[in-house]
Structures are given as structure tokens and as C-alpha cells.
Amino acid sequence: MLISFDWLREFVPFEGEAQELGDRLTMLGLELDSIEDPFEKVKDIVVGHVVECGRHPEAEKLSVCKVDVGDEVLDIVCGAPNVGQGQKVPVAKVGTVMPGGLKIKKAKLRGLPSHGMICSERELEFSDNHDGIWVLPEDLKPGEKLVDALKLERTVLDFDITPNRADCLSHLGFAREAALAFDLPLTMPKLALTESGGDAAGEIKVVIDDPALCPLYSARIIRDVQQKASPEWMRMRLLAVGQRPISNIVDVTNYIMFELGQPLHAFDMDRIEKATIRVAPAEDGMKFTTLDEVERTLTPADLLIWDGVKPVALAGVMGGLNSEMTGDSRNVLLESAVFRPGTIRKTARRLALPSDASYRFERGVDQVLNRFCLDRAAQLMSEIAGGSVVSGVAVNEPTPWQDRVHGYRHDRCMRLLGLDLEPGFAKKVFTLEGCQVDDSDPDNWKVSSPSHRLDLEREVDLYEEVGRVYGLDRIPAVLPRVKKNMDGEVTSDTPYGFIRRIKLWGAGAGLSEAVNYSFVGTDDLDRLNMAPEGRVIIANPLSEEQNVMRTDLTPGLLNTLKHNLAQGNNHVRVFEVAKRFVADAESETETREHTRLGILLYGSRHAQEWPWPHADADYLDIKGHVEHLLSDSLKLEEAEFALVADHAYLEPCVSVSVYGKPVGFMGMVRPEMADYYHARKDVWVADLDVEMLRDLTREHSIQFANLPVFPPSRRDVTVIGSMTLQAGAVVAAIRDMNIKILESVELVAEYIPEGQEEERNLSFRLTYRHPAKTLKDKEVDKQHKRVLNELSSKLPVRF
Incomplete structure (x- = not known):
């Protein structure tokens, strides 16, 4: 702004x-x-006085001028048709750099020297007028800087x-x-509107179909205006704030918008049929041409201004071509209205038609100030366009402004801000902001917020006003007192609390959290062979790369991998807890959402080369993370893993189940697919159902036991079996023996002898412990011998 x-x-x-x-x-x-x-670009332009002006002897369309620029008289050859003796004109002397970048040099035009240039408004970037030079007011002093002579801002x-x-x-x-x-006084512009008789309310009828879309519409009539350029003070002031002047009528509407914040619109009164203004939604599919000469297709969600026959403006956004002020227009219907912000915002966004007016309407305008803005605009139009203002206002206000009253508790405000201010400070703040304060009840004031402060919606907004006027930078930084209560335990049982628990696990496991868009491209899903069924297509996507809701977290994680590799990060360990979206016609929103946990591992197992041995992440890494989450974090012990054939993008793919219920899958992304994401090593991913895990966790009761008192006795055993022998089968066989003093069985090592391709050695550590006494070697040896005997009879192994 x-x-x-x-x-x-x-x-x-x-x-x-x-x-x-x-x-x-x-x-x-x-x-x-x-x-x-x-006006930095024209700071070197000076005022010149044309002392002499004659025709160039060698060129009929050129004039030879002598121009007084204060300290000297310059010979300047000018091609403008309107240059003449006695004029005050803007002059760019030799060495001046014009706004467009042209540097003025000495020149010869058809044999005669020229020491400068007499400028037009377009050459100075003040307007598009290039019909001739800019003739300045006669009372300006030659040699004075143009910016000073015109008192430019x-x-x-x-x-x-x-x-x-x-x-x-x-x-x-x-x-x-x-x-x-x-703490300064505020002075409003003086209003001295002179009306010429008649009755605007009787000449124009205002109809509003839906009061919720337009709480107020008012209009004035100005007759016999003369359209021309606005006076210099208005034109220069508009240019200073980035608004190009157009004509006196249009410039007044823009001037009021920048001065008071109320967008206005000027209709050609003679083009309004049946003396009626009607505010009503558009008809579905109807066509309407706006002032930019573009035909637009509308929907019932768009609000229009109609006359008695046709639409004449896109409410709050842009006027219509069929009612614009032209050079022949003499009578003005001046509109000032209040529209529902959401309606204007949706129309401007859908049609990609932003404007200064819509920018203000979609945020809300001051309904109480509306009449003042309308009257001030009518006054300016009558002053600079010579029009006469018809008495009265045609107005329809189906929803008058209602003052909003909020409670205010000063003690609570001070506790929240951490300050100790007198109540008088808060009252002064509210009063200076235009609020009405009733402090008859010292513990609970009644504060009425003004119509221009639409952001003051509740009590805490008043607290913010006290804080920001006092100075948020002056509020001391004090750590708040933290009281431990049971709210944390209640929160932990909610979906949010469970997701937070998952995220804390991911951070603790050394994974970085990824936050990806919920949108992906159709190509991303096709690339991973994902079924087209169930996709939720976005009606108005930001780009073709984000035209569908994700049905899986993996495309987003792979794009995260691609971005990291492009930045030189070859050690990627990320997780994401997010929703996937599947089309469902039976759902209220026609879309089902599922919360999932995605994990991606890529690159070396360790972040550093030394002292760690070099080894890339493999299946054991991704499985280890899944097991750690299920067993150690969520305490879900009985996880089962099984190979899955013909997965869309994983090979191998392993399903994950807990207590017989499927909770997700994991595996390696097919190399030909991973190659697109610049992966040169194996990419391992896991995808788990967070909602299912939460349900299982809530159903699962954790049992507590006393810590062991007596020492353990450990025995190691190495099993020799075929390459297809699973370690889990060995552990299960040992546990099935139901040995009471056997506390745990752990796989500690794998060894494949050199040159051996059919067998491998698996080393297990068995821990024995008795809860009530210290075990003797004789007792442990007996049970350990039993383990070896039964193991060799159940499985094809040897020791």
C-alpha cells in the first residue's frame, strides 16, 4: 500500500x-x-519559457524554438504540433536521463542545432498523452525544477x-x-456539497434481491459534466500512489478509494435502462463483457449490477463495457455500495480479474462511512467537471450496520500480555481507535468497536490492540509457568496425540520429517503403476504437476529424494505422517481420507564414512525401523512379515501384519522407476496405516513385571542350515519348547563361509534366568541340551 x-x-x-x-x-x-x-526519474526536468517559435526552414513539421530555462536560453528543435511562443513547458536539458533511459545529447536536426528537448506527458511517463508537448500553467517560473514548480509529492x-x-x-x-x-487529532476532509434540486431517489430505483450479498447500495446523480483531464493536483497525487490518471470522472472515483478506502463506480446515466439498478446474481452460463473488452462466462456465484434490462457491472470487481463513461457522456450515476466479501473474492479469483476495488471489497469496507464517501465524490465531480448534483440519494439498505459490543476484562488482558498497566491506558487506546467504552462494571467492560475496524471480532482482539499500542517490542520476555496436569494424558489418546507420538518416534530414530503437498501429478501416479481408479482429480490445479490428490505417500517421498539428491545429499532418511485421498461416492465429500506413515531410506547405512564401515541401506534397515516402531515404541509384539507378489512399484514387497491384521507394506522401489528420481542405489520404503496402528495400540494392554533380581546365564549356539532357512523359524521352534527358565532368544550373527553358496551359519544367544533363585550350571546345561536335541529333530539343521 x-x-x-x-x-x-x-x-x-x-x-x-x-x-x-x-x-x-x-x-x-x-x-x-x-x-x-x-518522481525520482523526472527530478532533472526544468520549467522552460518558449521565448520564440518559428518554422524550421528545411522541415515543415519541425519548429525552431528559443527556450528560457532560467540561467540560459536554449535553441531547441521541436516536432510537436502544439508548441508555441509564450508557453511554459517541461524541458530536458543536455545530459538529462529520461524516464525511459534515453540520455539527452546535443544534436542537429535538418542542419540546425538542438540543445535539449521539450517533453510530452508520455515521455515523462505522466500519462499516455502524446498528441503534443505538455503545456504547463502560466504562473510557473522558468528554470525551476518541475517537481518543485508543480509541488509534486x-x-x-x-x-x-x-x-x-x-x-x-x-x-x-x-x-x-x-x-x-x-496522540494527534484527526481531521476529516471538509464536505461542502451543493445540490441543485430534483430527487435522485425518485429518478432511480434500487433493488437488492439478496440482502446477504449486498447490505447497502447507494447512488447519486450528477448532470451535465464535462469530461476532460483532471487538475494537476489530483493527477499528480494519483501518480504518486501508483494510479495512472484517466479522466476527471474516473479519477475522482480512484481518488476517493485511495483517500477514504471506499471503491466507487461511475455509470453513464443515459445508458441505464428503465431507471433501475438491481443487485442480483448472474445466470448460469451467461456472457458479460467487462471494461477490459473481455467476454466472461459467469455462474450463479457471481454478483452482478443490472439495470432494468441487462447487467451493467460485475459487482465489486469491474464495470461493464455497455455502461462505461465515454467522451460523449454527460450524466453520471455514481455508485457506492457494500458487498459480501466472500462473494467478491471468489469471483475475482475464478475469473483471474484482480482490481483495486475487489482487493478492498473482499476484505470489507466501512458501511457507516459509505454516505460520506459518496457525497465527497459527488462534490469533487461537480467542482472539477462542472456538473450539478441532483438532490438526495437513491439508497437501499436492507441490512443496516449494527454496532458490535465485546466484553473486556482488564485483569485477564494483563495476565495474557504479561504486563501491569492501568485500566486508563486501555480505555484511552479504545477511545482513540473510535470505540465506545462502558466501564461501569470495572471487572467486565462493554466495548463497542467502530464500523471501520472489522477485524475486532472478539475480546482477545481488544487485548491485541492494548498490546500493539503499548508496543509488542516493549513486552518483557518471561518464560511462562508450566503446570503439569492430566490434559497431556487425555491428549495422548486422541488421533492428534497418537500422530505426535509417531513423529517423536521418527525424530528419535534419526529420521527427518518430510512435509509434502497433498497434490501430485497424474504422471507421478502412472509412473509407479498405480491404478487410475479412486483418483481425486483437482478441478482447478495450480499446475499439471499437481493436478490430482495423492493416493499414496510414496510419490511425494520420491520427489523429496529427488530434491535432496539434486542438492548433493546422498544420505536420505525421511518419514512423513500425512493423509492419502481416495474417491468414494458414498462419502459426504466424495473422498475418503486415510492417515498413513511413509518411511524412505536411501544411501549408506551410516552418515559418515569413518570409523563406520561402508554399507548401503538394505532390507534389514527398513525392516528394523518398522520392527522398532511396532515393538519398542507401540509395544505391538506379534508382527508378521510375508512376501507379496506383483506389487505396483515394489520388488521385493513384504506385507506387515500385527495380530493377524494387515497394517502396511515395505520393500524396494523397482530400479527402473527409481531411476527417474536420479537414484543410483536401492530405495527402500515402508507404508503403514496409522489409524489401524492406533486402534491396535488402544486394544493392546501393556503388562508390567518386576525387574529381575537374580543374574542371567547365557549360552550361544550356531546353527548350520540351508540358505533358505529363516532365522524366525529357528526362534519360533525354540520358543515352542516352552522352557520356563528361557528368557529370550536373539540372533547375534550371520556367517557365510567363503565359496559356500548353499549353507550359512546363524548364531543365537539364549538367556536363561529363574525368577526366584540363582541358576546352577547343571540346571542350565540340562535345558540347553534339550534345546539342541529338539531343534535338530524339528528343523534340517546341524551344529
Whole structure:
């Protein structure tokens, strides 16, 4: 938002520097981005007086002029048809760099010297007018800088406005904040509207079909206007804030918008049929041509302004070509309205038709100030366009503004902010902001927020006002007291608490959390051979690479891998807890959402080369993470793994089950698919159903036992068997013996003798312990011998 420093001073008598104002407003939440000189490019242009002007002897269309520029008289050859003796004109002397980058040099035109250039408005980038040179007012002094002679505004502050501060989209809004910050009086523009008789309410009828879409619509009639260029003060002021002047009528509507924040629109009154203005939604599929001469297809969600026969404007966004003011227009119907913000926002976004008006309407405008803005615009039009204002206003206000009253508890505000301020400070803040304060009950005030502060919706918003005016930068940094209560235990049993538990596990396991878009491309799913059934296609995607909701987490994780590899990170350990989306016609939203856990491993097993041996991640790594989550973190012991044939993108693929219920799968991404993501090593992924795991965890009861008191006795045994012998089968066979003093069986090593391709050695450690006494070697040896005998009889192994 561009704010003219001089314009702002017409509202508040601020005498400080622009930087001081910007710094203070930044602390109030209106961040200063920069301070600029809008006319920096024309600072070297001077005022010249054409002393003599004659025809060039060698060129009929050229004129030879002598131009007084204060300290000298320059010979300048000019090609403009309207140059003449006695004029005051803008002059670029030799060495001046024009706004377009052209540097003025000495030249000869058809044999005669030229020491400068007399400029047009377009050459100075003041307008598109290039019919001739710019003839300046006669009272200007030759040699004076143009920016000084025209009193152009040299200081403009550029602020970043948060979406909730719609009241700050005007100079009035910033003046209110400056008055609040420096305790200054606020002066509104003087209103001296002269009406010429008649009755606007009787000449034009205003109809609103749906009050929820348009709480207020008002209009004035201005007759016998003369369209021409606006006066210099208005044109220059609009240019200073980035708005190109068009004509006096249009410029007034823009001027009021930047001054007071109310967008207005001027219709050609003679093109409004049946003397009627109607606010109603569009018809489905209807066509309407806006002022930019583009035909647009509308829907019932779009709001239109109609006359008695046809639509004449896209409400709050842009006027219609069939009702615009032309050079022949003489009578103006001036509109000032309030529209439902959401409706305007959706229309502007859908049609990709942003405008300064829609930017304000979709954030909300001041309904109470509406009449003042309309009257001030009518006054300016009558002053600069010579029109007469018809008495009265045609208005329809089906939903009058209702003051909003909020409670305010000062003690609670102080506790929340960590301050100790007197109640009088808060009352002064609210009063300066335009609020009405009833503090008859000292413990619970009643504060009525003004119509321009639409962001004050609840009590905590009032707390924010107290804090930001006091200065959020002045609030001391104090750590809050933390009280331990049972809320944490309650939260842990919720879906959110379980997801948080999963994320804490992932971080503790050395994995980095990935946060990917819920959108992927159809090509991403096709590349992984995922079925087209169940896909949720996005109607208006951001791009073709994000045109469908993800049905699996793996495409996003693979794109994360691709990005990391492109940045030189070859050791990738990531996880993601997110939703996948599947089309379901029976669902209320026609889409089912499932929370999943995705894990991806790539590269070396260890992050560093030394002292760790080099080895790439393999199946044992991904299985180890899954087992660690299920057994150690969630305490789900009986996990089962089984090979799955013909998976879409994993080979091998292993299903994961707990207590006989499938909870996910894991495996290696097919090399030909991983190659697209620049993977040069194996990519291992796992995908687990978080909702199923939560259900199993809640059903599973954890049993507690006393810590062992007596020492263990351990025995190691190496089993020699075929390469197809599974370690799990050996462990299961030992546990099936139901030896009471056998506490645990663990696989500790695997050895394949050199040159041996058919057999391998598996070493197990068996831990024996008695809960009530210290075991003797004789007792342990007896049970261990039994293990060896039964193991060799159950399985094809030897020792």
C-alpha cells in the first residue's frame, strides 16, 4: 500500500520525519517496506519559457524554438504540433536521463542545432498523452525544477498490509493509526456539497434481491459534466500512489478509494435502462463483457449490477463495457455500495480479474462511512467537471450496520500480555481507535468497536490492540509457568496425540520429517503403476504437476529424494505422517481420507564414512525401523512379515501384519522407476496405516513385571542350515519348547563361509534366568541340551 506523506499530513498534523512515522507504524503491525520518491526519474526536468517559435526552414513539421530555462536560453528543435511562443513547458536539458533511459545529447536536426528537448506527458511517463508537448500553467517560473514548480509529492511510504486490516487500505486508515501512535487529532476532509434540486431517489430505483450479498447500495446523480483531464493536483497525487490518471470522472472515483478506502463506480446515466439498478446474481452460463473488452462466462456465484434490462457491472470487481463513461457522456450515476466479501473474492479469483476495488471489497469496507464517501465524490465531480448534483440519494439498505459490543476484562488482558498497566491506558487506546467504552462494571467492560475496524471480532482482539499500542517490542520476555496436569494424558489418546507420538518416534530414530503437498501429478501416479481408479482429480490445479490428490505417500517421498539428491545429499532418511485421498461416492465429500506413515531410506547405512564401515541401506534397515516402531515404541509384539507378489512399484514387497491384521507394506522401489528420481542405489520404503496402528495400540494392554533380581546365564549356539532357512523359524521352534527358565532368544550373527553358496551359519544367544533363585550350571546345561536335541529333530539343521 503506497501512502503519500503529504496527503497523510492533511489528516494528521505529523511534523516528524517519514522514517520515524514508518518505524512507529511498523511496531503497530503495519510493516514499512520502503520509502520512495515517485518522481525520482523526472527530478532533472526544468520549467522552460518558449521565448520564440518559428518554422524550421528545411522541415515543415519541425519548429525552431528559443527556450528560457532560467540561467540560459536554449535553441531547441521541436516536432510537436502544439508548441508555441509564450508557453511554459517541461524541458530536458543536455545530459538529462529520461524516464525511459534515453540520455539527452546535443544534436542537429535538418542542419540546425538542438540543445535539449521539450517533453510530452508520455515521455515523462505522466500519462499516455502524446498528441503534443505538455503545456504547463502560466504562473510557473522558468528554470525551476518541475517537481518543485508543480509541488509534486516526493515522499511515498510503501507498507505491507496484513489481510485483516482492511481499514488501512486508504490514507484515512493510516491517518487513524498515526493519530493513535502519536496522540494527534484527526481531521476529516471538509464536505461542502451543493445540490441543485430534483430527487435522485425518485429518478432511480434500487433493488437488492439478496440482502446477504449486498447490505447497502447507494447512488447519486450528477448532470451535465464535462469530461476532460483532471487538475494537476489530483493527477499528480494519483501518480504518486501508483494510479495512472484517466479522466476527471474516473479519477475522482480512484481518488476517493485511495483517500477514504471506499471503491466507487461511475455509470453513464443515459445508458441505464428503465431507471433501475438491481443487485442480483448472474445466470448460469451467461456472457458479460467487462471494461477490459473481455467476454466472461459467469455462474450463479457471481454478483452482478443490472439495470432494468441487462447487467451493467460485475459487482465489486469491474464495470461493464455497455455502461462505461465515454467522451460523449454527460450524466453520471455514481455508485457506492457494500458487498459480501466472500462473494467478491471468489469471483475475482475464478475469473483471474484482480482490481483495486475487489482487493478492498473482499476484505470489507466501512458501511457507516459509505454516505460520506459518496457525497465527497459527488462534490469533487461537480467542482472539477462542472456538473450539478441532483438532490438526495437513491439508497437501499436492507441490512443496516449494527454496532458490535465485546466484553473486556482488564485483569485477564494483563495476565495474557504479561504486563501491569492501568485500566486508563486501555480505555484511552479504545477511545482513540473510535470505540465506545462502558466501564461501569470495572471487572467486565462493554466495548463497542467502530464500523471501520472489522477485524475486532472478539475480546482477545481488544487485548491485541492494548498490546500493539503499548508496543509488542516493549513486552518483557518471561518464560511462562508450566503446570503439569492430566490434559497431556487425555491428549495422548486422541488421533492428534497418537500422530505426535509417531513423529517423536521418527525424530528419535534419526529420521527427518518430510512435509509434502497433498497434490501430485497424474504422471507421478502412472509412473509407479498405480491404478487410475479412486483418483481425486483437482478441478482447478495450480499446475499439471499437481493436478490430482495423492493416493499414496510414496510419490511425494520420491520427489523429496529427488530434491535432496539434486542438492548433493546422498544420505536420505525421511518419514512423513500425512493423509492419502481416495474417491468414494458414498462419502459426504466424495473422498475418503486415510492417515498413513511413509518411511524412505536411501544411501549408506551410516552418515559418515569413518570409523563406520561402508554399507548401503538394505532390507534389514527398513525392516528394523518398522520392527522398532511396532515393538519398542507401540509395544505391538506379534508382527508378521510375508512376501507379496506383483506389487505396483515394489520388488521385493513384504506385507506387515500385527495380530493377524494387515497394517502396511515395505520393500524396494523397482530400479527402473527409481531411476527417474536420479537414484543410483536401492530405495527402500515402508507404508503403514496409522489409524489401524492406533486402534491396535488402544486394544493392546501393556503388562508390567518386576525387574529381575537374580543374574542371567547365557549360552550361544550356531546353527548350520540351508540358505533358505529363516532365522524366525529357528526362534519360533525354540520358543515352542516352552522352557520356563528361557528368557529370550536373539540372533547375534550371520556367517557365510567363503565359496559356500548353499549353507550359512546363524548364531543365537539364549538367556536363561529363574525368577526366584540363582541358576546352577547343571540346571542350565540340562535345558540347553534339550534345546539342541529338539531343534535338530524339528528343523534340517546341524551344529
